[in-house]
Amino acid sequence: xxxxxxxxxxxxxxxxxxxxxxxxxxxxxxxxxxxxxxxxxxxxxxxxxxxxxxxxxxxxxxxxxxxxxxxxxxxxx
Amino acid sequence: xxxxxxxxxxxxxxxxxxxxxxxxxxxxxxxxxxxxxxxxxxxxxxxxxxxxxxxxxxxxxxxxxxxxxxxxxxxxxxxxxxxxxxxxxxxxxxxxxxxxxxxxxxxxxxxxxxxxxxxxxxxxxxxxxxxxxxxxxxxxxxxxxxxxxxxxxxxxxxxxxxxxxxxxxxxxxxxxxxxxxxxxxxxxxxxxxxxxxxxxxxxxxxxxxxxxxxxxxxxxxxxxxxxxxxxxxxxxxxxxxxxxxxxxxxxxxxxxxxxxxxxxxxxxxxxxxxxxxxxxxxxxxxxxxxxxxxxxxxxxxxxxxxxxxxxxxxxxxxxxxxxxxxxxxxxxxxxxxxxxxxxxxxxxxxxxxxxxxxxxxxxxxxxxxxxxxxxxxxxxxxxxxxxxxxxxxxxxxxxxxxxxxxxxxxxxxxxxxxxxxxxxxxxxxxxxxxxxxxxxxxx
Numbered sequence: 001x002x003x004x005x006x007x008x009x010x011x012x013x014x015x016x017x018x019x020x021x022x023x024x025x026x027x028x029x030x031x032x033x034x035x036x037x038x039x040x041x042x043x044x045x046x047x048x049x050x051x052x053x054x055x056x057x058x059x060x061x062x063x064x065x066x067x068x069x070x071x072x073x074x075x076x077x
Numbered sequence: 078x079x080x081x082x083x084x085x086x087x088x089x090x091x092x093x094x095x096x097x098x099x100x101x102x103x104x105x106x107x108x109x110x111x112x113x114x115x116x117x118x119x120x121x122x123x124x125x126x127x128x129x130x131x132x133x134x135x136x137x138x139x140x141x142x143x144x145x146x147x148x149x150x151x152x153x154x155x156x157x158x159x160x161x162x163x164x165x166x167x168x169x170x171x172x173x174x175x176x177x178x179x180x181x182x183x184x185x186x187x188x189x190x191x192x193x194x195x196x197x198x199x200x201x202x203x204x205x206x207x208x209x210x211x212x213x214x215x216x217x218x219x220x221x222x223x224x225x226x227x228x229x230x231x232x233x234x235x236x237x238x239x240x241x242x243x244x245x246x247x248x249x250x251x252x253x254x255x256x257x258x259x260x261x262x263x264x265x266x267x268x269x270x271x272x273x274x275x276x277x278x279x280x281x282x283x284x285x286x287x288x289x290x291x292x293x294x295x296x297x298x299x300x301x302x303x304x305x306x307x308x309x310x311x312x313x314x315x316x317x318x319x320x321x322x323x324x325x326x327x328x329x330x331x332x333x334x335x336x337x338x339x340x341x342x343x344x345x346x347x348x349x350x351x352x353x354x355x356x357x358x359x360x361x362x363x364x365x366x367x368x369x370x371x372x373x374x375x376x377x378x379x380x381x382x383x384x385x386x387x388x389x390x391x392x393x394x395x396x397x398x399x400x401x402x403x404x405x406x407x408x409x410x411x412x413x414x415x416x417x418x419x420x421x422x423x424x425x426x427x428x429x430x431x432x433x434x435x436x437x438x439x440x441x442x443x444x445x446x447x448x449x450x451x452x453x454x455x456x457x458x459x460x461x462x463x464x465x466x467x468x469x470x471x472x473x474x475x476x477x478x479x480x481x482x483x484x485x486x487x488x489x490x491x492x493x494x495x496x497x498x499x500x501x502x503x504x505x506x507x508x509x510x511x512x513x514x515x516x517x518x519x520x
Contacts, residue, residue: 015421016269016463035457039422046460 009051011059012072013040023065028058082308083332084316085292086189095189099223101230104192111196112298116236117206120161122152125204129294131302133314138172138253138287139359139390141313141378144294147274148284151205156275157282165281166208170260171198173214173288174244174251176416177360178503179392182318183288185330187220190292191227197291199235200298205284210239211260212288215246246505248361248416249466253285255418266418269463287390289318309335310377317391319376321346323501324353324397335377342376342393352398355480357502359389361409362469365402365480385476394502401495402481403488405502406474407435412504413470423467427458431474441491448489452478 011031020038031049032040042049051059051073063071086095087107098104115123130145151157151167161167171194173183187194194212202210214220224241232238244250244259254271258264261278277283286294293315297305306314313335319342322328326347333342343349356371358364358381366386374384381388396402414428434451437443443451458471478485484494 014269014463015423015461016267018422020422035422035427037422037426039426039461041457041461 009056009059010074011042011049011051011062012074013042013047014070014072015039015047017068017070018066019068019070021067023067024062024071027062027065028055030055030058032062082316082334084296084308085186085193085289085318086330086332095185097188098190098192099188099227101192101234104190108193108296109299111199111295114200114203114298116203117152117167120152120158122148123204123206125200125294125298128297128302129204132293132297132305133302133311134290134293134297134305135313135378136287137289137293137317137391138285139362141388144286144290147286148201148205150274151282151284154275154282156272160276160280160282165279167205168260168278168281168283169198169202169205169207169210170256170278170283170285171210171212171239171288171291172251172253172256172285173212173220174246174256175215175390176246176248176251177362177390177392178505179322179357179360179394180320180390182320182330182391184218184220186289186292186318187214188223191224192231193292193295194288195227195231195235195239196295196298197286197288197293198239199237200294201284201286201291202237205282207284208237209278210237211242212239213242213244213251213256213260215250216243217246218243247418248413249418249464252464252466254464256285257283266420267464267466269420289391310375310379312379313377317376319391319393321393321395322503323357323395324350325395326350333376336375336380338375339371339373339393343372343395349395350397353395354398354400354402354484355396355477356386357394357396357473358386358392360392360394361413361473362465363387363389363392364472364476366476367480385480387472396501397497399495399497400499400501401439401493401497402477402484403435403439403493404495405500406477406481407432407439408500408504409502410435410470410474413466413473417466418464421462421467423458423462427454428467428470431455431458431471435474438485438488439493441488441493443489445489448478448485 022038025032025034117123134144135141175183244265250265252267254268257273257277273283309315331345353368364387370384374380378388410432417424455471455475458467
């Protein structure tokens with residue numbers, strides 16, 4: 001288990017909600033790509049990805065772009 | 078020769094077969110009456126928790142998680158405390174769904190020593206202060222009339238009634254969060270991120286334990302933790318049930334001390350019926366292992382993992398050399414795709430696609446590029462589902478491709494070594510669920 005560094009934000013995907021709209025990958029291509037069925041693939045693998053400070057704005061846009069609210073941004077402290 | 082001590086399935090001294098202990102009097106004549114078990118009070122588990130902790134018992138449903146630690150969490154984790162302080166009571170669910178088609182240990186246990194399981198449920202329920210207890214077997218199970226009769230014999234004896242629940246037989250319905258979901262809301266789908274031991278059935282801290290684990294608890298309540306740990310290996314002690322199948326003389330369930338040589342287990346089943354080209358460990362969510370690697374190891378979580386396998390719920394299945402491993406794997410992969418709840422992309426689209434890729438390879442129509450693409454797809458399926466169904470199926474497939482790599486290469490070159498046209502791996506009758514296909518018709 002990785003221990004996140006203090007103050008680092010993380011993006012979480014609920015795969016049971018995701019319906020492959022793909023808007024998240026448009027908003028945050030640095031961290032999210034799409035598989036051949038257009039479901040998101042985090043650069044880190046898995047269902048959680050650490051978001052560097054400089055990409056927080058894009059990550060927020062990815063969260064709000066999702067029509068089914070499958071993404072969540074959390075702040076670890 | 079390792080000495081074998083059947084505990085859960087004591088043999089008839091004359092026939093050597095497991096005794097039928099369905100009647101309460103026969104059960105108590107063999108095991109003695111169940112001792113009283115202290116009930117949890119004021120946010121503290123009952124005293125049996127210390128014996129379970131000392132026993133080193135680990136869950137036999139597949140995860141081998143330390144049982145005492147899970148029970149502590151149901152009563153004492155921060156989230157559980159919060160739920161309990163708002164007046165919610167804990168719940169016990171005994172999992173005897175036995176979703177793995179090659180497993181028969183829970184059915185064997187419940188049809189021979191059912192009272193041991195019920196007593197284990199009672200002991201666990203008292204220890205965590207549960208006010209409800211359930212025993213889950215799959216819908217249509219032949220165990221249902223047996224257990225109705227067993228539970229009727231116990232009315233007035235048990236501290237709380239045990240309710241028999243019968244979720245659908247689908248593979249993924251036996252997953253811990255799916256079972257909890259079913260008990261609460263009648264939906265047998267896995268819940269992403271769920272922690273039933275903190276917030277389970279209807280928000281109540283819920284202890285889900287495999288039937289065999291609970292039967293061991295019933296004996297720990299009688300004999301103590303040190304007795305339990307006197308058999309087996311120190312880091313996963315006790316005896317354990319193994320469902321043995323495939324190319325062995327007698328299919329069935331044997332009880333062995335953990336750490337027993339795999340060859341001893343096979344010998345107890347009459348030995349191999351011919352050349353074995355590989356072993357499936359842990360079932361359709363498990364892993365294939367080469368014959369040499371498995372036959373030189375012992376049956377406990379660590380050594381089996383070091384051999385490349387997974388002990389899981391105790392499945393040991395031998396593939397005879399007359400069968401085509403690719404056809405076997407392709408067929409099971411397609412079945413597993415249909416057994417998903419269809420909630421996440423990796424299951425809905427990934428599994429049917431890799432099953433098709435396998436069918437192409439098995440049919441000697443696949444190229445090296447097809448094999449490469451299959452491996453890439455398998456890597457992308459893992460760790461992206463809401464439960465471990467896609468991961469387990471991907472492991473079943475990828476370890477199979479690895480173990481049978483020579484036969485895979487043979488197929489790519491247009492050949493197949495199999496001499497049998499019968500399938501060997503079991504698929505439950507009447508459960509050939511049509512696979513939901515990628516595309517608009519499914520969306």
